[in-house]
Amino acid sequence: MQRRGKFDYILLETTGLADPGAVASMFWVDSELGSDIYLDGIVSVVDAKHGLQHLTEEKPEGLINEASRQVALADLIIINKTDLVSEEELNKVRTSVRSINGLVKILETQRSRVDLSNVLDLHAFDSLSGVSLQKKLEHVKTTHAHLDKAIITVTFEVPGNIKEENLNLFIQNLLWEKNVKDKTGCTMDVIRLKGLVSIQGKSHQVIVQGVHELYDLEETSVAWKEGEKRTNRLVLIGRSLDKEIIKEVFIATVREERGNS
Numbered sequence: 001m002q003r004r005g006k007f008d009y010i011l012l013e014t015t016g017l018a019d020p021g022a023v024a025s026m027f028w029v030d031s032e033l034g035s036d037i038y039l040d041g042i043v044s045v046v047d048a049k050h051g052l053q054h055l056t057e058e059k060p061e062g063l064i065n066e067a068s069r070q071v072a073l074a075d076l077i078i079i080n081k082t083d084l085v086s087e088e089e090l091n092k093v094r095t096s097v098r099s100i101n102g103l104v105k106i107l108e109t110q111r112s113r114v115d116l117s118n119v120l121d122l123h124a125f126d127s128l129s130g131v132s133l134q135k136k137l138e139h140v141k142t143t144h145a146h147l148d149k150a151i152i153t154v155t156f157e158v159p160g161n162i163k164e165e166n167l168n169l170f171i172q173n174l175l176w177e178k179n180v181k182d183k184t185g186c187t188m189d190v191i192r193l194k195g196l197v198s199i200q201g202k203s204h205q206v207i208v209q210g211v212h213e214l215y216d217l218e219e220t221s222v223a224w225k226e227g228e229k230r231t232n233r234l235v236l237i238g239r240s241l242d243k244e245i246i247k248e249v250f251i252a253t254v255r256e257e258r259g260n261s
């Protein structure tokens, strides 16, 4: 189909209070629908001067504050107005952002001046990010909450091949059924999920992406090499996440296939 005046790129700015997950879900359409539009990535701006205050703001009834949610969902964070803070203050903002989202790329700016190549074509939601995600996943660490009930990042690795249906079950229990709980009985609340897994019968690494209750599995262009240890690495961003428990649940759900690589 030919059409005049096609858009090259759509940059959607949401209001300061928006939950980017809800907006992103609308554009994150199934590739099988053959849409011309795909979700490239989520960018959040953090004000170096007031960001920390927003990130630590406590909401009634344990609700997640919007700023933390925006950081949790972002693929790229721009910490702006760095000229207004000392290096020490800036470091606190950095640490706070990193403790929420251990996977996000951080840029630091004044007057939000960025090289557009760092902001556009992120390919954060498609299989093209397979190679870069692989590198990132090697360095991501589980973070520790600065505040009680804060959002954190947890990551774990389990070797072996897994069955796609078992992986679906694991993700659906977490995101849909919400029946995975921490030690205190609190439901684990996953806001963002990313990973690279080894699905039985697939020659290439499979990327796992989740935003709120939406998730997708897609084979990447990265092939498992001959003799390479097949493995599954997942990164989850959310609240009440307990790495050991999630890992145990994952292993229990995919157990049948462990050691069959």
Ligand SMILES: Nc1nc2c(ncn2[C@@H]2O[C@H](COP(=O)(O)OP(=O)(O)OP(=O)(O)O)[C@@H](O)[C@H]2O)c(=O)[nH]1
Binding pocket: 016, 047, 080, 081, 082, 083, 084, 109, 110, 111, 112
């Ligand atoms: N000193 C300094 N001022 C800045 C910088 N970036 C923007 N400003 C100024 O900050 C003021 C408010 O701008 P922003 O915080 O970007 O406002 P905004 O993005 O419209 O606000 P919200 O979308 O409501 O958060 C304006 O006067 C800008 O000129 C910066 O890096 N340093």
